[in-house]
Amino acid sequence: MFQQTLKIAAMKTLTFLFALTSLTLLFSSCKKDDPELTKTDLLTLKSWKRTALKVSGVDSQQDECSSNDIYTFFKDASYSLDEGATKCLPDDDQVISGNWNFVEGESKIRISFSGISLFNKEIIELTPSVLKVRFNFIVDFEETYTH
Numbered sequence: 001m002f003q004q005t006l007k008i009a010a011m012k013t014l015t016f017l018f019a020l021t022s023l024t025l026l027f028s029s030c031k032k033d034d035p036e037l038t039k040t041d042l043l044t045l046k047s048w049k050r051t052a053l054k055v056s057g058v059d060s061q062q063d064e065c066s067s068n069d070i071y072t073f074f075k076d077a078s079y080s081l082d083e084g085a086t087k088c089l090p091d092d093d094q095v096i097s098g099n100w101n102f103v104e105g106e107s108k109i110r111i112s113f114s115g116i117s118l119f120n121k122e123i124i125e126l127t128p129s130v131l132k133v134r135f136n137f138i139v140d141f142e143e144t145y146t147h
Helices: 002-030 039-043
Strands: 049-055 068-074 076-084 097-101 108-113 116-126 132-138 138-144
Touching: 039 097, 039 116, 049 068
Parallel strands: none
Antiparallel strands: 049 138, 068 076, 076 097, 097 108, 108 116, 116 132, 132 138
């Protein structure tokens, strides 16, 4: 009887040690440090739509023709602007292409179209799901883009 109890205790100990070793290996193999995304990675992750606009610090109503525009930034420093279902001017091209680059230590983004630099937009926030920029063109503008 004592031997049988000893065998059962040994089996339980071995089972416990096997389970503990398996769990340790499982969790250590899953624990990988994800590389931090660069600003280029974040910007080019998905396409963006403007979801909020402030003019001189005041929330502004977006016009329908601009709110459905789709901005896509590519890692080769090009971008495309798809006018979406509703264009502001019927004769506008459906898709406009240009170039982008970070300036001033990646604190601003410069967007160019046909070789003309439109604005250097200050990056207020850039996460996997939000791009918020600010620029001045006669008055201050703040734009929020999401996916």
